Amino acid sequence: MADTASSRPLRRRRVAFLAALLAALLVAVTALTCWGAYRWAEAEARAALTLSGDQRLGLYASSIRNAVGRYDYLPFLVARDHEMLDLLEAPSDSRRDAANRRLETANAVAGSAALYVVDRKGLALAASNWADPAQSFVGQIYDFRPYFRQAVESGSGRYFGIGVTTGLPGYFLSHAVRLGDRLVGVAVVKIDLESLQRDWAAGGERVLVTDENGIVFLSSHADWKYRALRPLPDAVKARLAQTRQYDRSELVPLGLHDGPVMETGARLVSLPVIGMPLIGSLGPARASAAPSPARRAYLMQELALPEFGWTIRLLSDLEPVRAEAAGAAVLTGMGILLLAAAAALGWQRRQTLRLQREARTMLERRVEERTAELLTANRVLREAQEELVQAGKLAALGQMSAALAHEINQPLAAIRTFVASTRLLAERGETAMVRDNLAMIGDLAERMAQLSGHLKEFARKGPARVQAVPVARTMDRALALLAPRLREEEVRVEQAIPPDALVRGDAVRLEQVFVNLLRNAADAMDLCDDRRLTLTAVRNGEGWEIRIGDSGTGIAEAHRLRLFDPFFTTKEVGQGLGLGLSLSYGIVRDFGGTLRAENNPDGGACFVVQLPDAKGGPE
CATH class of the missing domain: 3.30.450.20 (PAS domain)
Structure with a gap:
């Protein structure tokens, strides 16, 4: 017994040393694992940030090229204008006045910052801003400007700088003006970026x-x-x-x-x-003292x-990257500590059970040594002893990953419908209608290819192919794609679009906007008894206002501000990704128009598309 009592302090010291060693090991493992999780999450977040940055850089480059490309033809045209050639050949007040007014008109139509011509010595003879004495380029000498020297030496030039006359920055494009082989001047356009x-x-x-x-x-x-x-x-x-x-x-x-x-x-x-x-910027006297x-x-x-x-x-x-990496490190540390706590509880459970077994064995031995009468009591104690039960619960956090897939576009459904009807017509021998259906299928397939191309173009923010688009015909084509559904759901269409309604845009992309808005309207009326679509187009001061109204439940006030956000949808899971309105908003904006949503006074929602009139400017 003395040996057992003397060994207890030694055992306690060993247990304490082992606990300290395990604690130190736990701290080291946690620190290393958290550091590794931080570096991994930081690398992943930086990679995602870099990929997003590369895409945005491509968009910025395209916007700069587009902004300059809109005007690179102007110096060439000005250099071949007969009034500019006459002025540079033989300057006079009457020719200068005519050239000034011609440049003023051309600059206003093109939307550039300024248009002007200088003679071969760099003296500005005529400019679009001639009427503003404080800003006029006329009479100024620009022979020191690189764009002038480039045009004289190589025939054209380009240069960014702050205007020495106006004090306003701009990008200058220049082109040499020649009569035969003889240089008589330089034509210049200034672009505001x-x-x-x-x-x-x-x-x-x-x-x-x-x-x-x-x-x-x-x-x-x-x-x-x-x-x-x-x-x-x-x-x-x-x-x-x-x-x-x-x-x-x-x-x-x-x-x-x-x-x-x-x-x-x-x-x-x-x-x-x-x-x-x-x-x-503090100056040499204060730089050393500045914090x-x-x-x-x-x-x-x-x-x-x-x-x-x-x-x-x-x-x-990089703050979001660091915050994400720090969050990953904290979560990793918490996971390790939870695992360590579970292991410690398990170890404590085993130790408790071991001590209980040792105590029971010692008690049995003492009872056997002292009296045989206690054997019966010992058996009663063993039978009456309650078994110790303890349950551990582990919670695991999982992450769901979902892949995004765009909805199947409407022309495909129309093609399937035409294919089914074509089979029936072929069995009946109605070849003329079969040919008509096949022609329509080919037309739909071609428009599907055009639609895919426009979607890729829209993704790049590239410039749209703007032309005069008849609103009524485009709306009819969109209604034709949705005709089976509208008939099946007994949707009544009330259309009042003038045949002379022409807007500036692209027919296929505008049709895509109408299809998206019409489908959303049909979805909104799904549970309504009275299903009615109201389609109108009215000319106003900004062009044509096209309204697509429904008799549905309307738009909730909480959803109006997020209606055009990507991936925002009020539909059930699996019925849409929330991209239709976002894409439509971008398409209309590319055409120089606007898209907004409002509620009708008598119930239902109305989407209003405002587009510029095709008759109000060049196509």
């Missing part, structure tokens, strides 16, 4: 475009404009001062600090927080535009 920056800023993006010298001249944040990514050499500063490309801008460094380059080509960088003063500005880390991705000599850079905030 400020709308691109406003769109970027409105979208909450961090985008900047730099020239070949690394100077930011387009940006979603005004504080970044006309700053250099890195300090400029003296030779570059002197050349910029000579050409006055950025006029009186100081071109101080942006404060960009480069970090490591990722495997994807993206780079980790940091910038001063917007609104904080940059050291380079270091707060900085923020970004993932910077680049895309070169070689035709312009520019580079687009997208800065993606």
Whole structure:
């Protein structure tokens, strides 16, 4: 017994040492696992961020190319205008007046910032802004501008800079004006790219475009404009001062600090927080005393535009990446601790059972040694002893992954219907109607191919093929696709669309909008007794207002603000992905129109499509 009593402190010390060792091991394993989970989640989040950034960079590049491509024909046409040639050949007040008015009209129609012509010495003879004495280019000399020199030397030029006359930035396209082989002047168009920056800023993006010298001249944040990514050499500063490309801008460094380059080509960088003063802008006397500005880390991705000599850079905030990685690390740590707690409880359970077995054995031995009478009592105790039961519950968190698949488009259903009817007609020998059905099937298949092409184009934000589209005929084609369903559900169609209603758009994509809106209207009337579609088109000051109304349940106030968000739907699971209204909204916006939803005073919903009149401008 003495040996047993003396061994207890030693056993306790061993247990304590083992517990401390296991605790240290648990801390080390948890730390390493959390670190690994953090790095893995961070890498995955960065990869997703990089992929999204690459796609957005492609969209920004397309928007810049489209913005410039709309006007690259203008200098060529101006250079061949007979009134410009007469003015450059023999300047006079009457010819200058005629040229000014012609340039003013052309600039207003094209929507460019300015149009003007200069003689071979760089003197502006006529300009679209001739009527504004404070802004007029007429009489100004631009021989120092690179776009003038490029046109003189190679026949054309392009150049971004701040206007020395107006003080407004713009992109200049120039073309040499020749009479035979003789250079008589240069035609120039100035393009305003400020709308691109406003769109970027409105979208909450961090985008900047730099020239070949690394100077930011387009940006979603005004504080970044006309700053250099890195300090400029003296030779570059002197050349910029000579050409006055950025006029009186100081071109101080942006404060960009480069970090490591990722495997994807993206780079980790940091910038001063917007609104904080940059050291380079404080002056030499105060720079040393100024505190270091707060900085923020970004993932910077680049895309070169070689035709312009520019580079687009997208800065993606890394705080969400870090937060996601930290969340993954915390969840991993909690999982390990839960597992460790479950293991500790199991170990404690086994220890309790072992001690109970030892105590029972010792008691039995003592009872056998002292008295045989206690054997009966011992058996009663063993029979009466309750068995110890303990249950453990483990909770596992699972994640569902769902694949997105677009709804089968309506022309396919129409083709199936025509195929079924064609079989019946063929059995009856009605060849003429069979040919008509086959022609319609071919037409639907062709329009399906066109629709797929338009969907891809829309995904790229590319420019739509705008032309005059008759609203009534397009609506009839959309109704034809939905005719079987409308007949089956006894939907009454009340249509009042004038035959002369012509809008600017694309027939196939506008038909897709009508089909989406009509299907949504039919879905909204599914449980209604009176099913009625009201289709109207009315001319107003902005073009044509097309209204698609139904007699359904209307739009809930809580859903109106999210109605056009991607993947938002009020339908049951499996009945739609919530992409139809979002796609329709983007298509109408590409045509220069608007799409909105409202409730009818007498019940039901109404979707209003506003599109420009095709008769009000060139197709």
